[in-house]
Amino acid sequence: MLDARLAKRRDAFALDVAFEAVGGSTTVVVGESGAGKTSVLRLLAGLDRLDGGHVTLDAVPYAEAGRGLHVPPWQRDIGYVAQDYALFPHLTVYENVAFGLRAGGTAARRIRTMVEESLGLVGIPELAGRMPRQLSGGQQQRAALARALVLGPRVLLLDEPLSSLDIQARRVVRVELRGLLQRLPCVTVYVTHSPIEALVFGDRVVVLDGGRVAQAGSREELLRHPRSPFVAELIGTNLFIGRAAQAGSAPAASIRTPEGAVAIEDTSGPGTVYLTVSPREIMLSRTLPEGSPQNVFAGAVMELIPEPPGGERVRVVLDTRPALVAEVTPEAVAALGLREGVRVYAAFKATGVHRYT
Amino acid sequence: MLRIPPADLVARLRDPLILQALRLSLISSFAATVIVAALGLPIAYLLATVDFRGKRVLEAFIDLPMVLPPTVAGVALLTAFGRTGLAGHALSAVGITLPFTTLGVVVAQAFVAAPFFVGAARAGFAEVDRKYLDAAATLRAAPGYAFLRVLVPLAAPSLFAGAAMSWARALGEFGATITFAGNMPGVTQTMPLAVYLALQSDLDAAVALSVLLLLVSLTVLLSIRLTPSRLAALAARARRAPR
Numbered sequence: 001m002l003d004a005r006l007a008k009r010r011d012a013f014a015l016d017v018a019f020e021a022v023g024g025s026t027t028v029v030v031g032e033s034g035a036g037k038t039s040v041l042r043l044l045a046g047l048d049r050l051d052g053g054h055v056t057l058d059a060v061p062y063a064e065a066g067r068g069l070h071v072p073p074w075q076r077d078i079g080y081v082a083q084d085y086a087l088f089p090h091l092t093v094y095e096n097v098a099f100g101l102r103a104g105g106t107a108a109r110r111i112r113t114m115v116e117e118s119l120g121l122v123g124i125p126e127l128a129g130r131m132p133r134q135l136s137g138g139q140q141q142r143a144a145l146a147r148a149l150v151l152g153p154r155v156l157l158l159d160e161p162l163s164s165l166d167i168q169a170r171r172v173v174r175v176e177l178r179g180l181l182q183r184l185p186c187v188t189v190y191v192t193h194s195p196i197e198a199l200v201f202g203d204r205v206v207v208l209d210g211g212r213v214a215q216a217g218s219r220e221e222l223l224r225h226p227r228s229p230f231v232a233e234l235i236g237t238n239l240f241i242g243r244a245a246q247a248g249s250a251p252a253a254s255i256r257t258p259e260g261a262v263a264i265e266d267t268s269g270p271g272t273v274y275l276t277v278s279p280r281e282i283m284l285s286r287t288l289p290e291g292s293p294q295n296v297f298a299g300a301v302m303e304l305i306p307e308p309p310g311g312e313r314v315r316v317v318l319d320t321r322p323a324l325v326a327e328v329t330p331e332a333v334a335a336l337g338l339r340e341g342v343r344v345y346a347a348f349k350a351t352g353v354h355r356y357t
Numbered sequence: 358m359l360r361i362p363p364a365d366l367v368a369r370l371r372d373p374l375i376l377q378a379l380r381l382s383l384i385s386s387f388a389a390t391v392i393v394a395a396l397g398l399p400i401a402y403l404l405a406t407v408d409f410r411g412k413r414v415l416e417a418f419i420d421l422p423m424v425l426p427p428t429v430a431g432v433a434l435l436t437a438f439g440r441t442g443l444a445g446h447a448l449s450a451v452g453i454t455l456p457f458t459t460l461g462v463v464v465a466q467a468f469v470a471a472p473f474f475v476g477a478a479r480a481g482f483a484e485v486d487r488k489y490l491d492a493a494a495t496l497r498a499a500p501g502y503a504f505l506r507v508l509v510p511l512a513a514p515s516l517f518a519g520a521a522m523s524w525a526r527a528l529g530e531f532g533a534t535i536t537f538a539g540n541m542p543g544v545t546q547t548m549p550l551a552v553y554l555a556l557q558s559d560l561d562a563a564v565a566l567s568v569l570l571l572l573v574s575l576t577v578l579l580s581i582r583l584t585p586s587r588l589a590a591l592a593a594r595a596r597r598a599p600r
Contacts, residue, residue, distance in 0.1 A: 045495050073494040080495035086488040090510045099506070100496035151497065 002155055002187045006043045007052030015039050015211040026181050026188040028202030035208040037191040041157045045080045046073035057154060078155040079148030084164055085140045087132035093143045094128040100151045118150035138169040156188045195234045207231050225356050227274060238324055240264050240275040253322055256294040257353040264322050274356050279327035281352035284344045286336055293347035297324060301342045318346055369565045377543045378551035385547060386527040389466035393474045393523050401478035402504060423472040430469055431536025461538035462545050466527035474523040481515020482508060521578055528574060
């Protein structure tokens with residue numbers, strides 16, 4: 001089991017992240033660029049020193065800021081695949097994979113078998129004699145993975161493993177990598193900016209925002225119960241944070257739910273109620289809707305974003321209070337004459353609100 | 358240069374004194390280059406990768422022979438390694454004498470040639486992308502192993518270039534050699550010294566020696582620059598690789 005609390009200051013940026021991960025599972029650290037994702041991996045690998053916190057693997061301390069303990073990277077049982085793979089340009093694929101075995105003093109007669117096994121595991125046994133510059137992005141990625149895995153690390157760190165690939169290669173590698181990671185016995189920590197990758201790979205997902213954990217949990221937990229605006233935006237839903245409405249108070253807005261109205265506030269704390277409304281539940285109209293919808297907000301269209309693939313759906317960002325995102329068909333956009341600045345009413349039923357605490 | 362017929366040139370080169378000087382020059386300059394490379398590699402590595410107290414002072418001392426008049430360098434060496442010098446005293450205790458010996462020639466050449474190698478090697482090390490060293494570190498490679506197997510091969514073109522410059526400087530060394538090691542044929546008389554000596558008695562001989570020295574220098578520099586060209590291209594690609 002990997003147990004880590006990572007604190008690092010760099011100029012104005014402060015990283016402070018804690019998480020645990022068990023063998024055979026993949027923890028995805030997801031966040032925007034600059035959220036501190038690569039720092040997390042460098043601190044785990046020992047390439048950077050902790051300012052605070054600790055890294056412990058199976059009860060063995062690798063780093064402890066309090067007593068200045070720092071096991072150097074080459075003595076850690078941790079494999080690290082950098083974002084651009086960093087294959088040694090002067091060595092063949094075979095020599096790249098053999099590098100760690102030789103450096104670690106593996107008996108020469110065992111090296112050939114281990115390298116071939118590892119190249120077979122990632123599916124490129126025929127590329128052993130090539131130089132890195134002769135490989136495609138996907139092949140380089142596999143070679144780098146083989147180079148890390150041949151050492152049988154107990155922790156595997158992957159930094160944006162798919163981001164250097166073109167879109168076609170990305171899909172193929174994603175499927176294969178997922179199959180491979182599920183078979184590996186080690187703790188995998190996978191860093192990405194992509195919410196899709198987070199949900200595909202992450203048995204557990206740690207959402208990083210400005211160097212802090214915005215939310216951590218299983219992918220189901222994250223999808224069903226986002227707890228911060230950042231996470232909600234990541235998974236593309238509307239999130240409201242509030243408290244059960246009380247008579248006499250005057251909140252900025254309140255949303256009716258099957259269990260009663262919730263006053264929307266910008267704070268979270270004891271008694272906080274979370275509400276999500278799927279963008280597809282939100283109906284737009286140019287005139288005030290009559291009849292069943294119980295929640296109606298007025299506002300102007302800020303942005304129209306066609307959803308890939310093909311733009312069969314369009315996300316409509318509104319400046320309502322609270323801000324809402326609706327998802328409608330291109331036909332609806334045309335029929336309503338939606339464009340930036342047009343004032344609309346956004347309505348959704350109480351039954352369309354998912355409420356949790 | 359052309360006023361001596363080639364046959365005459367060849368005949369002059371049969372002169373044992375000249376052959377001696379040529380052999381001594383080649384041996385001593387290569388020996389000096391080897392010493393400079395062996396001592397210079399770790400120093401260049403330290404300068405390129407580590408910040409420490411007194412780094413600037415060390416840098417200044419390493420560059421000193423480059424700006425010092427060679428005769429002054431010779432005097433400095435004589436003061437240090439002479440019979441009464443501190444280092445000379447210690448060395449004579451183990452039976453080594455430097456002044457006015459072939460070994461002294463090598464030391465004088467290494468002393469003046471060192472900055473050329475250290476400067477080039479340091480720049481070469483600094484140019485290697487850190488990501489390769491990070492990768493090596495996470496692949497069980499302690500710094501020494503990573504240095505030999507990653508940093509040195511990737512910086513090889515700069516190291517070769519530095520060694521070539523260093524060797525050229527050692528081959529042409531005059532002032533420090535004559536001051537520190539003297540001018541004894543067969544022992545400390547290198548080609549530049551022989552040329553200078555010949556110039557005073559026999560202009561044709563001096564020209565012949567100069568032509569020879571020119572050809573030897575050109576051959577060695579060309580062969581050093583041509584062999585690692587593939588390596589150089591490889592390392593250049595490595596440095597250009599997207600981050």
